[in-house]
Amino acid sequence: MRARAGGTAAEEAAAPWKASWRRPGRGTAKGLSSWTRGRVQLSWTRGRVLAATAVLTAILLAFHRTVPNSPGHLGSLLESFLPWSGLVIMVLLVLSLLRRSLLALAALVLPVAAWACLFGGLLLPEAEPGAHDLVVVQHNAGDENTDPAGTARSLADAEPDLIALEELVPAALPVYERTLAPRYPYRAVAGTVGLWSKHPLTDVDTVDIRPAEITEPWSRGLRAVVHVRHREIAVYVAHLPSVRIRSTGLASSWRDESAGLLGKVIADDELRTALLLGDFNSTLDDRGLTPLTSRMNVPRRGFAFSFPAAFPVARIDQVMARSATVGHLRTLPATGSDHLPVIARITLD
Template sequence: MLAAPAVLTAVLLAFHQLVPNSPGHLGSLLESFLPWSGLVIAVLLGPALLRRSAVALLALLLPVAAWTYLFGGLLLPGAEPGAHHLVVVQHNVSDENTDPAGTARALAEAEPDLIALEELLPAALPAYERTLAPHYPYHAVVGTVGLWSQHPLTDAEELDIKPPGITEPWSRGLRAAVRTPHREIAVYVAHLPSVRLNAAGLASSRRDESADLLGKAVAAEKLNTVILLGDLNSTVDDRGLAPLVSQMNVPARGFAFSFPAAFPLARIDQIMARSATIGPIGTLPTTGSDHLPVIAGIGLD
């Protein structure tokens, strides 16, 4: 009774990529919440100890080993902050945010080099521009996404990541070159389509299509170093982001669950890099958004 679910949990952890994604994108759904499978271990441990079941306790070692292999490294300390060349912040500020100026001040207080924002509404944009201007003299906005920088921006342009099935106006991608003191890098800001959980499973086809377009854009980028900041509506374990994760580095330290802000269950706000390393990723205090901001240091290889 106790050993069977322990073994099943271990199998799902170790071989989650074999869970089919059709129907209902079940594989992506499992992978979106994969770290929380550790709760099964905690739930089973108590009864196993009460029953003094050696078989159950031995079986529990399997999911413990699998979970530790997948996620144990995220709990380890990372490099010192001084080892990073840049600090970046990613935040979906929410189109229902009633205090854009306060949100901008909170992000600027962390003193990052780069700030990427999504769900920028035309009515709120002036508040972000005024508040961030004293410390971030360079910025670019395309559609509902924007990038603020302490370093000069050049060649800012729209990034076409619109899925074929969306016919209405939709602009959620930005690419710009940033002239850092170390070298010129390409910075991408993206907001992939939302996903929905319904009776049929996880509706994520449009997000996956957009991720594929974004992955192709990164692969074609001529600058060697690329930093990707965005609300990707997916976790790095989700196969839906494979076009990006397969060619970019992701944080090796920190969980930094960012959504929903009231009770974060997953990190769908991502910081990725090519030809650069990402230090421990963390979250900043809640703002007027339903997302938490995420922050990380970047080491240029």
């Protein structure tokens, strides 16, 4: 009896792993447009809308600066949530698989590459901690924080050299001063922002970043010189105005104006090394912060989403440096604030 070349149906069922990808209809139009494995068929001809959406996503990622900011600061609004475009890519991937579209899957290479160029470095693990000069903590303490003493102890337990705080309401300020004083004997406060330090502070001054339309008393910026091992460092603490998402777009004019004022002050600072810590009510991708990000080094490791504390979706608490490197940025455990604290190592150039 002659054995059949293909084997029996029972034998084939018993060894499903022997099945392989094959191209049907060799020499036919169908064979040129699809690949199959069993009953699963991937096609080059379907999923054109998904492929076009993937290409559009890649263009927005690569050229987000070209999106006009008028009307409604649409460019800034897009940039504020730019890291979350990764979710769009994941949705497109799932839909492409469900649609069994080789065309859409191939097109997805473009937005994946664009996203990786923008944010891939932030996903890399922290390098082995090496030599650093300072550890800093930035935290919006929250004007409705019911446990300022607990917040102060939590920040001090991280053992940073500097602690920058915003939303220091009059009732809570004495609590922070009393709780932090044993480990942080030097402090500077201006309006609702403050700086606590293990190192001596001099030349403390208020920095005027108030937008022109705000006429009531408003003080949210300070500068102090920190003396670290015979080196002087200008340290700025700032709290930029809030932004609002409305039906007309992103209301960020005051924030942008305040960032411009702060950027000019830092540019004119005579000290070579400067640190900037604060709540900027924006992510670093937002073009509204260009007066600052164009002059300062920013973290290249760690997303460290800090707001809102209950479900963080963005990092609006920032640490920047000039003539220094900001190491891996990470968040600390939640306090009584609606923000999470962020901590970073600073290496001086």
